Amino acid sequence: MTITEQQATGTDFSTARSIVLQENERLLNAVQPDQWDRAGQLLTNARAVFVIGNGRSGLAIQMAAMRLMHLGLKVHVAGEVTAPAIGSGDVLLAVSGSGTTGSVVSAADVAKKVGASVLAITTAPDSPLAQRADEVLVLAAADKQDHSASITSQYAGSLFEQSVLLASDALFQALWSKEDQTAERLWERHANIG
Amino acid sequence: MTITEQQATGTDFSTARSIVLQENERLLNAVQPDQWDRAGQLLTNARAVFVIGNGRSGLAIQMAAMRLMHLGLKVHVAGEVTAPAIGSGDVLLAVSGSGTTGSVVSAADVAKKVGASVLAITTAPDSPLAQRADEVLVLAAADKQDHSASITSQYAGSLFEQSVLLASDALFQALWSKEDQTAERLWERHANIG
Amino acid sequence: MTITEQQATGTDFSTARSIVLQENERLLNAVQPDQWDRAGQLLTNARAVFVIGNGRSGLAIQMAAMRLMHLGLKVHVAGEVTAPAIGSGDVLLAVSGSGTTGSVVSAADVAKKVGASVLAITTAPDSPLAQRADEVLVLAAADKQDHSASITSQYAGSLFEQSVLLASDALFQALWSKEDQTAERLWERHANIG
Amino acid sequence: MTITEQQATGTDFSTARSIVLQENERLLNAVQPDQWDRAGQLLTNARAVFVIGNGRSGLAIQMAAMRLMHLGLKVHVAGEVTAPAIGSGDVLLAVSGSGTTGSVVSAADVAKKVGASVLAITTAPDSPLAQRADEVLVLAAADKQDHSASITSQYAGSLFEQSVLLASDALFQALWSKEDQTAERLWERHANIG
Numbered sequence: 001m002t003i004t005e006q007q008a009t010g011t012d013f014s015t016a017r018s019i020v021l022q023e024n025e026r027l028l029n030a031v032q033p034d035q036w037d038r039a040g041q042l043l044t045n046a047r048a049v050f051v052i053g054n055g056r057s058g059l060a061i062q063m064a065a066m067r068l069m070h071l072g073l074k075v076h077v078a079g080e081v082t083a084p085a086i087g088s089g090d091v092l093l094a095v096s097g098s099g100t101t102g103s104v105v106s107a108a109d110v111a112k113k114v115g116a117s118v119l120a121i122t123t124a125p126d127s128p129l130a131q132r133a134d135e136v137l138v139l140a141a142a143d144k145q146d147h148s149a150s151i152t153s154q155y156a157g158s159l160f161e162q163s164v165l166l167a168s169d170a171l172f173q174a175l176w177s178k179e180d181q182t183a184e185r186l187w188e189r190h191a192n193i194g
Numbered sequence: 195m196t197i198t199e200q201q202a203t204g205t206d207f208s209t210a211r212s213i214v215l216q217e218n219e220r221l222l223n224a225v226q227p228d229q230w231d232r233a234g235q236l237l238t239n240a241r242a243v244f245v246i247g248n249g250r251s252g253l254a255i256q257m258a259a260m261r262l263m264h265l266g267l268k269v270h271v272a273g274e275v276t277a278p279a280i281g282s283g284d285v286l287l288a289v290s291g292s293g294t295t296g297s298v299v300s301a302a303d304v305a306k307k308v309g310a311s312v313l314a315i316t317t318a319p320d321s322p323l324a325q326r327a328d329e330v331l332v333l334a335a336a337d338k339q340d341h342s343a344s345i346t347s348q349y350a351g352s353l354f355e356q357s358v359l360l361a362s363d364a365l366f367q368a369l370w371s372k373e374d375q376t377a378e379r380l381w382e383r384h385a386n387i388g
Numbered sequence: 389m390t391i392t393e394q395q396a397t398g399t400d401f402s403t404a405r406s407i408v409l410q411e412n413e414r415l416l417n418a419v420q421p422d423q424w425d426r427a428g429q430l431l432t433n434a435r436a437v438f439v440i441g442n443g444r445s446g447l448a449i450q451m452a453a454m455r456l457m458h459l460g461l462k463v464h465v466a467g468e469v470t471a472p473a474i475g476s477g478d479v480l481l482a483v484s485g486s487g488t489t490g491s492v493v494s495a496a497d498v499a500k501k502v503g504a505s506v507l508a509i510t511t512a513p514d515s516p517l518a519q520r521a522d523e524v525l526v527l528a529a530a531d532k533q534d535h536s537a538s539i540t541s542q543y544a545g546s547l548f549e550q551s552v553l554l555a556s557d558a559l560f561q562a563l564w565s566k567e568d569q570t571a572e573r574l575w576e577r578h579a580n581i582g
Numbered sequence: 583m584t585i586t587e588q589q590a591t592g593t594d595f596s597t598a599r600s601i602v603l604q605e606n607e608r609l610l611n612a613v614q615p616d617q618w619d620r621a622g623q624l625l626t627n628a629r630a631v632f633v634i635g636n637g638r639s640g641l642a643i644q645m646a647a648m649r650l651m652h653l654g655l656k657v658h659v660a661g662e663v664t665a666p667a668i669g670s671g672d673v674l675l676a677v678s679g680s681g682t683t684g685s686v687v688s689a690a691d692v693a694k695k696v697g698a699s700v701l702a703i704t705t706a707p708d709s710p711l712a713q714r715a716d717e718v719l720v721l722a723a724a725d726k727q728d729h730s731a732s733i734t735s736q737y738a739g740s741l742f743e744q745s746v747l748l749a750s751d752a753l754f755q756a757l758w759s760k761e762d763q764t765a766e767r768l769w770e771r772h773a774n775i776g
Contacts, residue, residue, distance in 0.1 A: 017364040094415055114580070155366070171210070193494070271664055386692050388694070444648055
């Protein structure tokens with residue numbers, strides 16, 4: 001962990017907004033689109049999709065999971081009450097900025113062992129998580145434990161977590177485009193109780 | 195509900211990425227920064243902050259809630275096992291694209307009744323939620339039930355939900371700037387078990 | 389709401405343990421077994437089972453939901469990220485001590501409208517929830533807003549919530565008995581990641 | 583893992599109910615009350631209480647956590663969005679039937695390292711979790727991976743998970759008895775939004 005004396009200073013909302021927008025634009029434009037298009041194929045061909053991530057990364061990938069359910073895929077969130085065992089033919093969509101989060105790397109090990117595929121979203125292409133993945137989706141933000149502000153002026157993993165959502169939603173948009181489904185058809189799958 | 199025949203067509207990841215980035219840039223640059231700076235003051239002066247939102251809006255505002263906790267605020271998510279009653283001096287940060295979500299509007303009513311302040315994030319400045327708010331933070335995306343693609347080419351509330359995260363994180367960055375706290379100090383508050 | 393001056397006094401763990409055991413024994417022995425056996429048939433014939441409940445009732449019924457998943461049923465918890473719309477042929481297992489909880493009664497209305505069956509677990513056989521149910525499973529504990537200690541010496545809905553778990557687990561045991569499935573077969577369905 | 587050919591046979595709801603009641607009565611009456619009374623003192627003196635458990639054990643201890651919050655304690659659930667770092671003066675209430683659950687044992691290690699106390703609820707007094715605990719609360723049910731039906735006829739960890747709830751609620755009742763708080767005072771702390 002590289003803890004530095006990073007502090008945000010003299011920043012009002014207007015300045016911060018520009019930082020957030022510019023950092024995401026630069027980051028997402030550096031992404032390899034073909035990796036995400038291949039990831040999309042893996043997801044739509046899966047028996048079921050399981051997503052896993054800790055903290056804010058976990059919340060961002062849950063937002064993606066909900067959209068995949070709206071698209072008609074069978075989706076589970078690791079740790080959810082109703083999530084069964086992952087098995088052969090399933091896909092694990094695993095998110096970790098550092099690629100070293102214990103529970104996420106362990107889940108990737110289980111997935112490989114039972115014959116599931118692993119899609120990794122990470123900043124670190126050589127990380128333990130990436131090494132276990134069938135497809136590595138690199139988002140070149142700083143790892144959240146790097147507080148040195150070299151890549152982002154934002155706190156910790158914020159840029160990574162934002163880009164997980166924006167890239168996942170772009171992937172959803174591309175997948176939706178490939179399906180012959182109107183917005184109305186997707187809408188019928190939205191939760192109607194709770 | 196205006197359900198149309200909206201469909202995304204001919205969109206690969208690269209095209210979808212451009213749509214997501216451009217829509218968020220246009221939307222966030224139309225935001226009134228002074229509203230968010232005032233909201234920040236309300237939040238930092240609160241006895242405790244409660245956040246509420248349904249579905250993906252709820253997940254986005256939970257990401258914001260986690261950051262406010264890292265900043266040292268006392269924060270609760272509505273529906274969490276450990277969330278107590280909201281009371282006088284607290285602030286409710288309430289998110290609803292349409293401004294009509296039943297549980298969110300009801301929560302705003304309770305908040306007003308007990309002497310808490312209400313901060314609303316919504317697309318709809320004249321909505322029931324906005325009418326109950328002390329400060330209305332308008333994000334001029336389409337409501338998710340408007341499938342007519344007039345404001346966004348994305349599905350349902352996606353643009354709104356993305357902008358909730360990006361704007362909240364910009365607000366966090368501005369609040370962090372006002373505090374005399376290094377990244378290291380915030381980092382010490384991150385969950386270390388679970 | 390009948391709020392009284394109820395207080396527990398002079399109770400150590402040993403005394404409290406006896407109260408909990410005796411109250412549950414008396415309550416569960418007053419249950420009509422045939423209602424639960426019929427409920428079991430509805431659950432195993434469902435296209436999918438949705439469970440809903442607030443607070444501790446919700447946690448108790450989530451424990452039941454997990455076991456139904458282990459048994460091989462398709463199960464969703466209302467409010468879970470991956471829960472889709474309830475529809476025709478599904479069963480809603482709805483829990484409310486008072487039978488008046490807003491979100492639970494609303495869910496029962498939606499279920500009836502879309503052609504799903506409703507199983508209600510409640511203390512109140514004449515409540516709004518019970519009136520919407522195809523089968524009412526009465527657990528004759530006090531409603532949690534009755535603090536008068538006439539039926540239970542425990543706080544609020546504690547007895548009801550305990551009995552929801554114990555009765556649901558007895559129902560699971562009976563359902564398991566009807567299936568030709570070893571413990572090992574169920575065990576294979578337990579979550580293996582997260 | 584001892585996987586056997588255990589199956590429940592010839593059991594209707596009425597029979598299953600008797601099994602559940604008798605097993606809990608026998609188990610809870612074998613508990614050492616003084617251990618739980620000491621645990622109660624640790625909890626009420628804590629700066630904050632953190633609870634952790636996986637699956638159904640986790641849900642049962644969350645039910646207990648909610649009651650401790652109603653009693654006025656500061657409570658966090660591991661993994662909740664708003665849970666901060668555990669620290670000196672806090673108490674970790676850790677539940678694992680086998681006493682070997684990875685995330686729970688790791689949490690106990692962290693707790694000890696930062697100066698927090700550990701309360702373990704487990705079937706296994708010699709387990710890794712018990713070895714890290716300041717107070718071990720033994721519930722002598724079978725571990726859920728012992729499918730041999732020697733102690734319980736129920737599936738997997740069901741008896742353990744039921745007894746976690748019943749014993750925790752008895753502990754709550756005893757703690758409430760020691761406080762000068764009416765039911766009405768506790769009721770005011772119940773969540774009023776969400």
